[in-house]
Amino acid sequence: MDLLTNQLRLRVGDWPKAVAGFLFVQGNDGKPLYFEKPTQFFGWLAGEVGKGLIDNAVRWTDHGDNLISRGQFFEYLRHNVEQYLGVEHVPNFPPMPNIFYMHDSIGVGDExxxxxxxxxxxxxxxxxxxxxxxxxxxxxxxxxxxxxxxxxxxxxxxxxxxxxxxxxxxxxxxxxxxxxxxxxxxxxxxxxxxxxxxxxxxxxxxxxxxxxxxxxxxxxxxxxxxxxxxxxxxxxxxxxxxxxxxxxxxxxxxxxxxxxxxxxxxxxxxxxxxxxxxxxxxxxxxxxxxxxxxxxxxxxxxxxxxxxxxxxxxxxxxxxxxxxxxxxxxxxxxxxxxxxxxxxxxxxCDADDGEKALVEDEIRQAIESFGESPDNVKVKIHAKALAWLVNEALNERMPTNRATAFAKQLQIPELCGQ
Structure with a gap:
């Protein structure tokens, strides 16, 4: 495998490299060209080797003992070439670690x-x-x-x-x-x-x-x-x-x-x-x-x-x-x-604050409808009643367990037992 890799380097330079399991090279457009399958990589390689190096092309086989297939060589490259976490065709300032940058040098700007x-x-x-x-x-x-x-x-x-x-x-x-x-x-x-x-x-x-x-x-x-x-x-x-x-x-x-x-x-x-x-x-x-x-x-x-x-x-x-x-x-x-x-x-823009106020107001109005002051009386609210109040306040149709859990998330100070 090392011999094949060295021969590959003589023909295509320091390519390919790898990012998160993909092999890649620099494409004709200056952007990364990824290879997901062996056929894609060897299709590219045939074009590169064909540029004056046809006589040196390797003949591959998928059969026979002690012979290396295209698939095996592809997998070897995936795990043994230079590894990066990402490839970027536009810059970062400053450059990020373990990222391969594929862009021209940046000039001097004045904004x-x-x-x-x-x-x-x-x-x-x-x-x-x-x-x-x-x-x-x-x-x-x-x-x-x-x-x-x-x-x-x-x-x-x-x-x-x-x-x-x-x-x-x-x-x-x-x-x-x-x-x-x-x-x-x-x-x-x-x-x-x-x-x-x-x-x-x-x-x-x-x-x-x-x-x-x-x-x-x-x-x-x-x-x-x-x-x-x-x-x-x-x-x-x-x-x-x-x-x-x-x-x-x-x-x-x-x-x-x-x-x-x-x-x-x-x-x-x-x-x-x-x-x-x-x-x-x-x-x-x-x-x-x-x-x-x-x-x-x-x-x-x-x-x-x-x-x-x-x-x-x-x-x-x-x-x-x-x-x-x-x-x-x-x-x-x-x-x-x-x-x-x-x-x-x-x-x-925080909807939680608005919903909290709506639910709190609905509960206060319900208590006041019984002639009581919400500031001076302690009222036990059953789960189904609380769910109904939450749904009324928010124009929702949540089931009881979800509505009561939502009321708890609102963290209304006066609502005990949360």
């Missing part, structure tokens, strides 16, 4: 092209303008895995059209395209966690670092699988042709929604960006921005690198996103004001 790019979009305020910058550079951040906040793009406050048509999805996608595009989810209720894991661990999925949950319809959004994976260091699950697969969790989750509320866990994981209603002008905005990115991609990457060379400001109140705050928030204009506004928006 002018990045500023021109961000002017294509319509932030609702000066803080949102800074948040769009923060979102853009976050896609290239090389910080620790599982330390990236999610992002919620929504419309302006008191919008006559409820935030529809302000370009939330387009803004997220156009910015994400600079970093390689998105993996899109259009109905979270129809997507199972293991199905999403397969997509993220597939060769095509590994080329993306942004997960887009588009046009969220649910009044209240909570997805335990997603909440857990935002803060997980690695994403693991079943991987085709390999078994158990893993990838470094450098995924940034983006949600677009109109007036959605989030579970408390999700609200605490999201940076909320508000967009203004754009002013339309003559021309094709979509084509203009695509052409701008295609013409200026190298300058944009250089400007992102320049952002990470800015001096850091002071972070007054570190949170669970401390590394992100230190590397990105601290480099924005007035990070304290931005942090305060993000905290205010997260609380405003």
């Amino acid at each position: 002018k092209t990045l500023n021109a790019f961000l002017k294509f979009f319509a932030p609702a305020s000066s803080i949102d303008q800074e948040l769009l910058l923060a979102f853009t550079v976050s896609l290239f951040w090389g910080g620790d895995c599982g330390k990236r906040p999610a992002w919620l793009f929504t419309g302006p406050d008191k919008d006559n059209e409820g935030g529809r048509g302000v370009g939330k999805t387009t803004t997220a996608e156009k910015i994400a395209n600079v970093a390689g595009g998105v993996i899109g989810i259009f109905d979270p209720s129809q997507v199972k966690g293991d199905e999403l894991e397969k997509r993220l661990l597939s060769p095509q999925g590994r080329m993306h670092r942004i997960l887009l949950i588009d046009n969220l319809k649910a009044l209240k959004f909570s997805w335990a699988f997603l909440e857990a994976n935002i803060t997980a260091e690695t994403i693991s699950g079943r991987q085709m042709y390999v078994g158990e697969g893993r990838r470094a969790n450098n995924i940034t989750t983006v949600i677009t929604a109109n007036g959605a509320t989030l579970s408390r866990d999700m609200a605490q994981r999201c940076n909320i960006v508000k967009l203004a209603r754009p002013v339309y002008s003559a021309g094709d905005w979509d084509a203009d921005i695509t052409n701008f990115v295609n013409a200026n991609r190298e300058k944009l990457l250089a400007d992102v690198q320049a952002f990470f060379q800015r001096p850091r400001g002071k972070i007054e109140t570190p949170t669970r996103w401390g590394p992100w705050q230190n590397d990105i928030l601290s480099r924005l204009e007035n990070p304290t004001a931005i942090q305060e506004e993000l905290a205010r928006r997260a609380k405003e």
